[in-house]
Amino acid sequence: MIRLALAIQTPEVPKSVPVALLQGSFEEKLQKAAALGYNGVEIISTNPAELDQQALKAQIQALGLEVSAIASGGMGFAAGLTLLNPDPDIAALAYRRLLALIDFAHFLEAEVVTIGTFRGRAVGDKSASLQKLGELLQAACQVAAPKGVRLALEPLNRFEGDLLHTVAETLAFIEQVGHPALGLLIDTFHVNIEEASYTQPYQQALAAGRLFYAHLGDNNRRPPGQGLIDFKAILTTLCEGGYQGWLSAELLPLPDPDQAARLTIEYIRPLLGALSCN
Ligand code: LER
Numbered sequence: 654m655i656r657l658a659l660a661i662q663t664p665e666v667p668k669s670v671p672v673a674l675l676q677g678s679f680e681e682k683l684q685k686a687a688a689l690g691y692n693g694v695e696i697i698s699t700n701p702a703e704l705d706q707q708a709l710k711a712q713i714q715a716l717g718l719e720v721s722a723i724a725s726g727g728m729g730f731a732a733g734l735t736l737l738n739p740d741p742d743i744a745a746l747a748y749r750r751l752l753a754l755i756d757f758a759h760f761l762e763a764e765v766v767t768i769g770t771f772r773g774r775a776v777g778d779k780s781a782s783l784q785k786l787g788e789l790l791q792a793a794c795q796v797a798a799p800k801g802v803r804l805a806l807e808p809l810n811r812f813e814g815d816l817l818h819t820v821a822e823t824l825a826f827i828e829q830v831g832h833p834a835l836g837l838l839i840d841t842f843h844v845n846i847e848e849a850s851y852t853q854p855y856q857q858a859l860a861a862g863r864l865f866y867a868h869l870g871d872n873n874r875r876p877p878g879q880g881l882i883d884f885k886a887i888l889t890t891l892c893e894g895g896y897q898g899w900l901s902a903e904l905l906p907l908p909d910p911d912q913a914a915r916l917t918i919e920y921i922r923p924l925l926g927a928l929s930c931n
């Protein structure tokens with residue numbers, strides 16, 4: 654079954670992440686997600702060691718929610734940490750935090766850790782940077798896989814990254830790294846900028862058995878239905894391709910963080926309900 658989640662940030666993240674949803678304390682966010690009918694939450698964290706993880710897990714479970722993924726989207730933006738950072742001390746700290754996110758995912762029984770902007774930008778030669786990124790992700794996958802955690806690498810549009818924009822090139826990179834715990838996160842917002850089809854990238858990733866996770870946001874990064882993207886076509890492709898993972902709202906908090914969460918589920922639930930596979 655395809656399940657719905659939304660991205661929320663934990664209290665230790667030092668800044669408001671622009672694509673995190675819901676207002677209030679962390680517990681209030683969880684309550685709102687459950688009340689809106691979401692199946693799970695994608696947790697944006699930058700330093701899980703600062704959290705009372707046991708209490709957080711109890712709150713999540715008490716509400717009947719699951720954790721769809723642990724997201725690294727706050728690392729670069731809010732904590733200044735990127736895996737390819739030109740400062741070796743910062744890059745080393747970023748890698749240690751990636752391992753902490755993997756442990757956090759394991760603790761919360763989340764199957765995925767996302768890698769989007771957290772990879773950072775190329776330092777000098779792009780192929781050398783990709784080589785370095787491949788080595789880091791290979792090493793992280795070796796830690797993650799025995800814990801039942803997988804890494805989902807996200808193609809990013811050209812304005813937010815300079816490495817791996819399309820699904821085809823990200824898939825080729827993933828195949829080259831060659832670890833079964835490394836796969837794709839496809840975000841409709843980036844697809845809309847970089848791809849030539851709304852559906853073919855999903856078909857390609859599914860056919861390769863590498864679609865681990867999906868982000869939802871319209872072309873203007875507002876909630877689905879507030880822009881131009883053909884979500885019915887994308888959901889039909891996912892369904893027909895046998896996708897059994899999460900769809901997670903990661904989008905601008907417009908018109909406000911709570912309404913964006915409500916508008917997303919009000920639009921996507923009926924589309925999902927009409928699918929023969931769900
Ligand atoms: C950023 O635009 C994004 O889509 C996040 O998932 C990246 O970390």
Ligand code: MN
Binds near residue numbers: 868
């Ligand atoms: Mn995304």
